[in-house]
Amino acid sequence: MTEPLIREDAVVLGIETSCDETAVAVVRGGREILSNVIASQAELHAPYGGVVPELASRAHVEQMPLAVDKALRDAGVGVRDLDAIAATRGPGLIGALLVGWATGKAMAGALRLPFSGVHHIEGHIFASVLGDDPFEPPFVALVVSGGHTSLFAVRELGGYEVLGQTLDDAAGEAFDKIARFLGLGYPGGPAIDKLSKRGNAEAVAFPRAMLRDGLDFSFSGLKTAVVRHVRRAEAAGEKASRSDVAASFQEAVVDVQVSKTLRACHELGIDRVVIGGGVAANSRLRARLGAEAKDARLALCVPDPALCVDNGAMIAAAGYFRLRRGEATPLSTPADASLVLSV
Numbered sequence: 001m002t003e004p005l006i007r008e009d010a011v012v013l014g015i016e017t018s019c020d021e022t023a024v025a026v027v028r029g030g031r032e033i034l035s036n037v038i039a040s041q042a043e044l045h046a047p048y049g050g051v052v053p054e055l056a057s058r059a060h061v062e063q064m065p066l067a068v069d070k071a072l073r074d075a076g077v078g079v080r081d082l083d084a085i086a087a088t089r090g091p092g093l094i095g096a097l098l099v100g101w102a103t104g105k106a107m108a109g110a111l112r113l114p115f116s117g118v119h120h121i122e123g124h125i126f127a128s129v130l131g132d133d134p135f136e137p138p139f140v141a142l143v144v145s146g147g148h149t150s151l152f153a154v155r156e157l158g159g160y161e162v163l164g165q166t167l168d169d170a171a172g173e174a175f176d177k178i179a180r181f182l183g184l185g186y187p188g189g190p191a192i193d194k195l196s197k198r199g200n201a202e203a204v205a206f207p208r209a210m211l212r213d214g215l216d217f218s219f220s221g222l223k224t225a226v227v228r229h230v231r232r233a234e235a236a237g238e239k240a241s242r243s244d245v246a247a248s249f250q251e252a253v254v255d256v257q258v259s260k261t262l263r264a265c266h267e268l269g270i271d272r273v274v275i276g277g278g279v280a281a282n283s284r285l286r287a288r289l290g291a292e293a294k295d296a297r298l299a300l301c302v303p304d305p306a307l308c309v310d311n312g313a314m315i316a317a318a319g320y321f322r323l324r325r326g327e328a329t330p331l332s333t334p335a336d337a338s339l340v341l342s343v
């Protein structure tokens, strides 16, 4: 085992700017969240119905110094109390990534601290180790976000076997596109989640793509089915109930996710499950997975919604883990918009 590069109770500043949240957090000992600042750009992008990369980069540049300052103040620490810096290296929007990446490297260089470049998805998986009761591998991890939909077998932290992934859209992307189509604005996931509470999830039997085929996912057919359903109702002079369509769409997504996650556990003989990523904040997914994992006697880790969406605490936790293993990222390393999660 390589020598740890930081102490066990090291204080790590984590920076995340892969998409549209300027997020900075301070975490002690890889688990204790001292602060977790998330400056969302949702309002900025809302008029465009999605993230505009150029606007995201500029907003990160504006928000970053304020977010770093607030994260330190909320944590009650100064820069001299930091033991290491972690930042998201990729994947994501390159202009957005570069803001957090350059900030992290500049701070690490100026303060002469070890630096860790974190894979965004590894960060989402590490949300499960934050808090008083860290979840131990082996587990199956379902990571569902605006850019990713993947199932992993995690037999030990730092080692990830891809069991399945989306063949087209990510789950969050499907939520955002359907929300836009229904005129619910951006970001779509929370809007559909909210509206669905008033709708009938059984109103429309939307397709459950690839439900029984392997562990990959596909959402583009579902998206087309929703659009076709609404247009057909309009052509017949009716108005499809938006809340029923939203609830039925959400149920179709959740059905496939829950069923594949449980099947992965069954096939691999693993009785522990973690969910992460923005879509893991979905109340229906949390409730259904909670109930079905209980029935199947699986231990389930569902991080707090604030730790499911993009945040700096998960990046600090993953960076802490890598630095404790003796793995630092040289400051000459570039950010990588298409970074692959090494297994």
Ligand code: KG4
Residues within 6 Å of the ligand: 019, 144, 145, 146, 147, 148, 171, 172, 173, 175, 176, 187, 188, 189, 190, 193, 277, 278, 279, 280, 281, 282, 283, 308, 309, 310
């Ligand atoms: O992990 P995240 O914050 O950013 C990415 O890495 O992409 O995920 C953002 C995605 C968006 O597509 C958003 O609509 C979705 O997560 N999301 C939700 C909910 N909250 C956020 N989707 C469904 N239900 C929610 N409550």
Ligand code: ZN
Residues within 6 Å of the ligand: 120, 124, 145, 146, 277, 278, 309, 310
């Ligand atoms: Zn994410």
